Amino acid sequence: MDIAATAEKIANGDRRALARAITLAESGRADHRAQATALLETLKPLERQAVRIGLSGTPGVGKSTFIEAFGCLLTGKGLKVAVLAVDPSSARSGGSILGDKTRMERLSRDLNAFIRPSPSQSQLGGVARRTREAIELCEAAGFDVVLIETVGVGQSETMVAEMSDLFVLLLAPAGGDELQGVKRGIMEMADLILVNKADGDLKPAATRTCADYMGALKLLRKRPQDPEGFPKAMMVSALAEEGLEAAWDEMRGLVNWRRETGFFDKARADQSRFWFGEEVRQGLLRRLESAEAKAAVEALAEKVAAGEISASRAAEMVLKNLDGV
């Protein structure tokens, strides 16, 4: 592959070149990933920057409908919008969210939009690196907004929040006696909570839910990176396309404030440091995937399970043999 030529195509907004580059970043082959890294290094001097918006919501909150309507609102303003998906469940199921572009028919036909389904089968560590590189490739390709979508479970939200400039939580109106709520940790990551489906019969429930979350957000300690009034809860209706403009105004206002106060750059620097640490840790742990390491672990695992040797002692033995691997 001709790195310089491909980089130029990406810089000129060639979507097929972009898609191919992301495929390289997602590849299981080390040489492919090295090409993706080389591409990014070639594109770096452009210093293009998008607004990275993390978007989380459990299935059923209307995420696809929201992304479709919100994305079209942005492209309607002349902005270029990329949508990436992170699906922690794909590791097990092999499936992917956003695989079905037909759920975003209008946006997927839009020439100013780029929709990328989540790669299937991979560990969260690998997904993080690929997603970060995909984001950077989209930025280099001149996208103004990168939406990073994830489902509201487990660690994927923390991961997405750690690679976003702002984090949006999409919720559906809740009944009064529902068991499941929003995990406290997730609420604390959110810059903006959008209660979707504020239309028709669900409007009263949406109003109540929104008020509940506004109250709950007030209970959280104010973070330095939040201007007055943030984090914030608002109602939207993706279906009726209501409240989306207001939501975008809030996002823009927040990003502008953070840019002016330096929190935007500071957050990106912090995120880079965080991912550097993660890459080191994950890279080190990959040493356990060598045939020798696996054999050493397997040879002891049954003895540990049978109680013949303690887990600590067995681990010591494995680690001693890992020296120089």
Place this chain on the structure above:
Amino acid sequence: MDIAATAEKIANGDRRALARAITLAESGRADHRAQATALLETLKPLERQAVRIGLSGTPGVGKSTFIEAFGCLLTGKGLKVAVLAVDPSSARSGGSILGDKTRMERLSRDLNAFIRPSPSQSQLGGVARRTREAIELCEAAGFDVVLIETVGVGQSETMVAEMSDLFVLLLAPAGGDELQGVKRGIMEMADLILVNKADGDLKPAATRTCADYMGALKLLRKRPQDPEGFPKAMMVSALAEEGLEAAWDEMRGLVNWRRETGFFDKARADQSRFWFGEEVRQGLLRRLESAEAKAAVEALAEKVAAGEISASRAAEMVLKNLDGV
């Protein structure tokens, strides 16, 4: 320290020797921890086994009151009860739960009970190993029941569940419109949900909450290690000492069923394998704590933060230099 003599004291139920051994396991010094491991290996042939009960509940559910009343119920039956605490927050705050034994005055004076506060300051990885060793030391000392207490946040519950024979979730009666619920992941770990404070004014709310959870538990997929009717939700009042006998009957019934069906031993073997893997991973990651590794990371971190080098590339450089460390 005379390992053989200390081991004999522990085997004879000497509480001071037990406490000293746990202190060794908790120590930051490698030689202390090696002594604790040697002690455990000396005590191993006794093959004593307690019922390990993991107990989780957020602050305010009445955990101390429950442990006091439940522990006294068990010692009243002639059983020896050890209470260990795992506090994930102590890493940051330096504080510890169960530090205040006065909250369990009756149990702490009971000669058949042993209460051990959580060690302060440590990472979850270290806490896991220490707690597992403390459990084994208590078993070797002849305790019949080991209660492992944790607060309902973050990963500590998963950790405690991975070292328990059964996992109990303590809840308080909830108002109808409360935001926070129980995280789905935790509900899926629970064998028994106890709705505490089912007394006085709160009884109706407790009844409703219990019914809600019974309904919710029915929605979960049945696990092979569950006999008919499990996982189960019940009401208790630690204050009025009601429902505790019934809760113990359920726990005993569950443990007996699992013993008879082989799931008890299988779970312990699985847990040993799991902790072996964790020990290997944590041990490997400890290499990053060497002065050389730290210096290598620090030297690159600011370049990464400034965007001069990518996190992946910088990580590669650090890992290359870690070879042979």
